[in-house]
Amino acid sequence: MELTVLGTSSALPTSERYQSAHVLNVHERFYLIDCGEGTQIQLRKNRIRFGRIDDIFISHLHGDHVFGIYGLLSSFNLMGRETPLRLYAPDGFERILNSHLDDFGIILNYPVEVYPLSGDGVKIIREDRYLDIFAFPLEHRVPTFGFLFREKPKDRLMIKECIDRFKIPVARIPAIKKGNDFITEDGKVIPNEELTCPAAPPLSYAYCSDTMYFSKLATYVKDVTLLYHESTYDASHIELAAVTGHSTARDAARTARDANVGKLLIGHFSSRYKNVDHLVEEARELFKESYPAEEGKCYKIGRQE
Amino acid sequence: MELTVLGTSSALPTSERYQSAHVLNVHERFYLIDCGEGTQIQLRKNRIRFGRIDDIFISHLHGDHVFGIYGLLSSFNLMGRETPLRLYAPDGFERILNSHLDDFGIILNYPVEVYPLSGDGVKIIREDRYLDIFAFPLEHRVPTFGFLFREKPKDRLMIKECIDRFKIPVARIPAIKKGNDFITEDGKVIPNEELTCPAAPPLSYAYCSDTMYFSKLATYVKDVTLLYHESTYDASHIELAAVTGHSTARDAARTARDANVGKLLIGHFSSRYKNVDHLVEEARELFKESYPAEEGKCYKIGRQE
Numbered sequence: 001m002e003l004t005v006l007g008t009s010s011a012l013p014t015s016e017r018y019q020s021a022h023v024l025n026v027h028e029r030f031y032l033i034d035c036g037e038g039t040q041i042q043l044r045k046n047r048i049r050f051g052r053i054d055d056i057f058i059s060h061l062h063g064d065h066v067f068g069i070y071g072l073l074s075s076f077n078l079m080g081r082e083t084p085l086r087l088y089a090p091d092g093f094e095r096i097l098n099s100h101l102d103d104f105g106i107i108l109n110y111p112v113e114v115y116p117l118s119g120d121g122v123k124i125i126r127e128d129r130y131l132d133i134f135a136f137p138l139e140h141r142v143p144t145f146g147f148l149f150r151e152k153p154k155d156r157l158m159i160k161e162c163i164d165r166f167k168i169p170v171a172r173i174p175a176i177k178k179g180n181d182f183i184t185e186d187g188k189v190i191p192n193e194e195l196t197c198p199a200a201p202p203l204s205y206a207y208c209s210d211t212m213y214f215s216k217l218a219t220y221v222k223d224v225t226l227l228y229h230e231s232t233y234d235a236s237h238i239e240l241a242a243v244t245g246h247s248t249a250r251d252a253a254r255t256a257r258d259a260n261v262g263k264l265l266i267g268h269f270s271s272r273y274k275n276v277d278h279l280v281e282e283a284r285e286l287f288k289e290s291y292p293a294e295e296g297k298c299y300k301i302g303r304q305e
Numbered sequence: 306m307e308l309t310v311l312g313t314s315s316a317l318p319t320s321e322r323y324q325s326a327h328v329l330n331v332h333e334r335f336y337l338i339d340c341g342e343g344t345q346i347q348l349r350k351n352r353i354r355f356g357r358i359d360d361i362f363i364s365h366l367h368g369d370h371v372f373g374i375y376g377l378l379s380s381f382n383l384m385g386r387e388t389p390l391r392l393y394a395p396d397g398f399e400r401i402l403n404s405h406l407d408d409f410g411i412i413l414n415y416p417v418e419v420y421p422l423s424g425d426g427v428k429i430i431r432e433d434r435y436l437d438i439f440a441f442p443l444e445h446r447v448p449t450f451g452f453l454f455r456e457k458p459k460d461r462l463m464i465k466e467c468i469d470r471f472k473i474p475v476a477r478i479p480a481i482k483k484g485n486d487f488i489t490e491d492g493k494v495i496p497n498e499e500l501t502c503p504a505a506p507p508l509s510y511a512y513c514s515d516t517m518y519f520s521k522l523a524t525y526v527k528d529v530t531l532l533y534h535e536s537t538y539d540a541s542h543i544e545l546a547a548v549t550g551h552s553t554a555r556d557a558a559r560t561a562r563d564a565n566v567g568k569l570l571i572g573h574f575s576s577r578y579k580n581v582d583h584l585v586e587e588a589r590e591l592f593k594e595s596y597p598a599e600e601g602k603c604y605k606i607g608r609q610e
Contacts, residue, residue: 012383015349019376037376038343044320063379063409071324071342071372078317096408103401104368105447142410 001026001151001203001301003226005267005293006042007034010210010232010246011064012271018042018295019064020268022228023053024149024205026130033057033147033207039068040075046296050079055126057135058089059209060144061096070100077109084111088125088135090143091116117145122220136220138211140245146211148221151202162195203301206261209268212242213251218258226301227261228293230268231279237270249279253286267293306331306456306508306606308531310572310598311347312339315515315537315551316369317576323347323600324369325573327533328358329454329510331435338362338452338512344373345380351601355384360431360438363394364514365449366401375405382414389416393430393440395448396421422450427525441525443516445550451516453526456507467500508606511566514573517547518556523563531606532566533598535573536584542575554584558591572598 002025009017019036023043030052032039043050050072059065076085087093094114101108115125117135126133131149138144155177162168166184168176176182182190206221209230221227229252233241241248249266256264264287269276276292283290307330314322324341328348335357337344348355355377364370381390392398399419406413420430422440431438436454443449460482467473471489473481481487487495511526514535526532534557538546546553554571561569569592574581581597588595 012380013346013349013376015346015352018346037373038346041318041320041323041343044318047320061409063375063411066409067372067376068342071318071368074368075317096405099408100401100405103404104366104371106368 001149001205001225003205003228003265003299003301004046004048005265005295005297005299006039006046007036008267008269008293008295009036009064010230010268010270011062013037013064014271014274016274016295017269017271019068020059020209021068022207023048026149026151028052029054029128029130031055031057031133031149034059034065034209035068035072036064037067040072042295043072050076051081051083053085054083055086055133056088057133057147057207058087058093059138059146059207060140060142061090061093062142062210065209066093069097070104070106073097073101073108073112074106077106081110084113086113086115086126088115088117088147090145091118118143122148138208138217139214140210140212144210146206146208146217146220148204148206148224150204150224153202154199156192156196156199158196159194162190166190166195168195200303203303205301208255210246212245213247213254215258218255221255221259221261223260225262225303226265226299227256227259227263228265228267229255231266231283232268232270234273234279234282249282249290250286253283253290256283256287256290262289264290265293265299266290306454306510306530308510308533308570308604308606309351309353310570310600310602310604311344311351312341313572313574313598313600314341314369315535315573315575316367318342318369319576319579321579321600322574322576324373325364325514326373327512328353331454331456333357334359334433334435336360336362336438336454339364339370339514340373340377341369342372345377347600348377355381356386356388358390359388360391361393362438362440362452362512363392363398364443364451364512365445365447366395366398367447367515370514371398374402375409375411378402378406378413378417379411382411386415389418391418391420391431393420393422393452395450396423423448427453441522443513443522444519445515445517449515451511451513451522451525453509453511453529455509455529458507459504461497461501461504463501464499467495471495471500473500505608508608510606513560515551517550518552518559520563523560526560526564526566528565530567530608531570531604532561532564532568533570533572534560536571536588537573537575539578539584539587554587554595555591558588558595561588561592561595567594569595570598570604571595
């Protein structure tokens with residue numbers, strides 16, 4: 001599981017920062033999360049093959065998270081794409097997208113399956129071979145959703161010496177790894193806990209942009225391996241954050257700490273900050289494992305040593 | 306008069322090339338011509354102040370020339386713009402723009418005056434202190450317009466020794482520079498041609514993208530100082546150029562030669578060309594003063610030595 005950050009700016013891009021877009025690579029399937037203006041250029045610069053993207057997640061309908069999608073979908077077309085694209089976006093976006101493509105006479109050669117997001121609570125929105133993907137509500141000026149990508153639970157690990165000790169046939173092992181008990185030839189039940197140990201917890205990545213602080217968010221992203229959380233402002237702009245529905249670095253760190261996440265990545269920086277070191281410092285005061293999102297950098301999402 | 310090229314790619318951007326956008330600087334007024342995705346980022350990178358842009362020209366309604374405008378207009382908003390923006394675009398774009406801004410709940414704080422382009426022939430679309438600006442039709446798959454920016458004609462130059470010889474009062478000189486004759490105290494008419502010599506011809510810049518070759522185009526851009534002409538393909542792709550409504554480098558050079566322009570800049574390169582040297586060579590076979598458009602480069606539009 002690897003994350004590439006394509007954009008770290010908030011609404012106003014700078015000469016150094018593109019608008020929001022992240023790419024999560026899971027076994028060479030690329031999940032694109034948000035699609036600010038210039039995303040297709042950043043994908044090119046980062047050598048991410050367009051054909052590997054089958055899922056696009058749009059957190060909310062503000063331009064700095066969406067305006068790159070028209071060009072990207074058009075480019076898919078020009079490159080001859082035929083495979084379906086899945087698009088998860090707030091309710092209403094399908095109409096906007098179709099109307100805008102229509103206005104430009106763009107007829108896509110490939111199906112786009114749109115999954116509208118709405119409502120409260122955590123919902124599973126996609127399940128594939130490797131991942132369960134969830135959406136959950138954020139608190140912003142318009143309906144906004146965060147996304148959680150979690151590896152499917154792994155099988156429990158067989159304790160090897162039990163195989164000989166209890167004379168377990170090979171054919172029975174997969175069921176035991178799934179959690180079943182084993183019954184010996186003389187009818188004795190060996191509980192699964194004696195035969196296996198738990199697998200490493202699934203790796204997970206959560207994306208939270210844009211949102212103001214709210215305490216329930218920590219329950220949505222509980223224990224994730226890597227949390228990305230917007231930090232548009234530093235703590236001195238707490239009032240501006242409240243008015244605009246954004247977070248300070250301290251807000252992000254508070255959620256990271258309360259959710260007991262592995263690491264925190266902050267981004268979506270206001271253009272007023274040429275340097276974001278003090279935002280990282282602010283976050284680290286509450287949550288030590290805080291890092292700045294950097295464009296073009298690839299973050300390995302792994303277990304803590 | 307200075308031109309900065311912000312994008313040199315055709316529809317598919319590459320890791321090295323943005324989509325179409327040019328900025329013409331005339332006495333620190335910036336005229337933005339086309340607005341492909343990422344234009345605002347390129348403006349930032351090239352340190353072009355957003356507040357200096359009051360005029361945007363859209364050649365045609367294909368995404369690679371337009372999709373940057375939503376973000377740019379939004380950023381103007383965020384930066385507190387209040388001064389009116391003039392937008393010259395093919396007929397129908399005003400509805401598309403308003404509908405799309407509406408869809409995103411974007412209410413602009415500044416007036417946008419839209420001037421729809423339509424019809425045949427050369428038309429003056431704007432006249433300001435320094436420039437006359439014309440639109441003319443191109444030949445593409447949808448209604449498409451080229452733009453010609455020409456300095457206002459300059460006053461004729463007074464031949465200094467005539468002032469003494471004919472005892473011309475200072476107050477009369479401005480009228481003579483405008484082309485009037487002079488009548489001496491004893492009633493003799495001195496024709497203007499004896500008193501003045503012509504000013505340098507006005508500098509001019511013409512932008513032609515996207516278009517296939519058509520002979521009349523040379524009459525529209527006759528004698529311009531700098532001609533930008535798209536060269537999506539090399540001559541080996543002449544059939545593809547015809548099908549897609551584009552030009553080869555040879556087509557561009559033919560128009561430049563027939564129009565007797567000062568210099569030719571080619572761009573809008575197909576993503577198939579990592580290197581465009583051979584396109585420049587192809588153009589130079591017909592028209593020696595051919596150059597490749599390079600992103601971030603500033604071209605001074607001046608008189609030939």
